[in-house]
Amino acid sequence: AQSVTQPDIHITVSEGASLELRCNYSYGATPYLFWYVQSPGQGLQLLLKYFSGDTLVQGIKGFEAEFKRSQSSFNLRKPSVHWSDAAEYFCAVRSGGSYIPTFGRGTSLIVHP
Amino acid sequence: DADVTQTPRNRITKTGKRIMLECSQTKGHDRMYWYRQDPGLGLQLIYYSFDVKDINKGEISDGYSVSRQAQAKFSLSLESAIPNQTALYFCATSERGGADTQYFGPGTRLTVL
Numbered sequence: 001a002q003s004v005t006q007p008d009i010h011i012t013v014s015e016g017a018s019l020e021l022r023c024n025y026s027y028g029a030t031p032y033l034f035w036y037v038q039s040p041g042q043g044l045q046l047l048l049k050y051f052s053g054d055t056l057v058q059g060i061k062g063f064e065a066e067f068k069r070s071q072s073s074f075n076l077r078k079p080s081v082h083w084s085d086a087a088e089y090f091c092a093v094r095s096g097g098s099y100i101p102t103f104g105r106g107t108s109l110i111v112h113p
Numbered sequence: 114d115a116d117v118t119q120t121p122r123n124r125i126t127k128t129g130k131r132i133m134l135e136c137s138q139t140k141g142h143d144r145m146y147w148y149r150q151d152p153g154l155g156l157q158l159i160y161y162s163f164d165v166k167d168i169n170k171g172e173i174s175d176g177y178s179v180s181r182q183a184q185a186k187f188s189l190s191l192e193s194a195i196p197n198q199t200a201l202y203f204c205a206t207s208e209r210g211g212a213d214t215q216y217f218g219p220g221t222r223l224t225v226l
Contacts, residue, residue: 043217099213105155
């Protein structure tokens with residue numbers, strides 16, 4: 001069965017600092033991987049996704065993520081965080097044989113001025 | 114106009130009451146989903162539907178039912194609401210085939226007293 005772990009419940013960074021949010025998945029074959037962002041009072045929005053090919057994926061809002069098969073990870077990064085990036089971030093995984101993604105528990109990003 | 118809409122956005126009800134949450138989409142997607150979000154637990158799948166005649170239980174379907182009235186409409190019902198069903202509820206859609214990126218509505222905050 002597929003599963004996702006986001007080890008960090010909360011992350012606090014200063015505006016302008018770099019950011020890395022961790023995501024580890026459990027699935028035997030190459031999974032489909034996603035990062036979603038939930039801003040306060042809103043639904044989830046897709047930031048980026050990985051299916052195959054280049055393991056470094058670019059997304060919206062200046063985010064990127066790198067798929068590392070050897071570490072079963074798909075960490076989200078941003079070189080310089082803006083105050084508007086404060087939100088909840090969810091990693092999700094879907095196996096090739098299932099149409100239903102499994103979501104992690106989320107990481108809450110707090111941005112200090 | 115939003116592609117995925119949910120009504121109501123907020124609802125307070127009493128234990129034992131029947132309540133319906135509605136979801137409509139203009140994306141033309143075949144697949145629709147209902148999720149529940151509780152703080153620290155991420156998203157849990159309640160029900161999903163891959164077309165009008167297809168309804169499937171998710172991981173936490175007990176106490177809930179759904180109706181797929183049309184391709185564009187997917188309703189979630191709580192037949193007899195209980196306090197531990199207090200949560201944020203999201204509807205989502207995805208396109209048949211491909212990556213199955215999910216598109217979320219803004220959510221309905223339900224409080225059961």
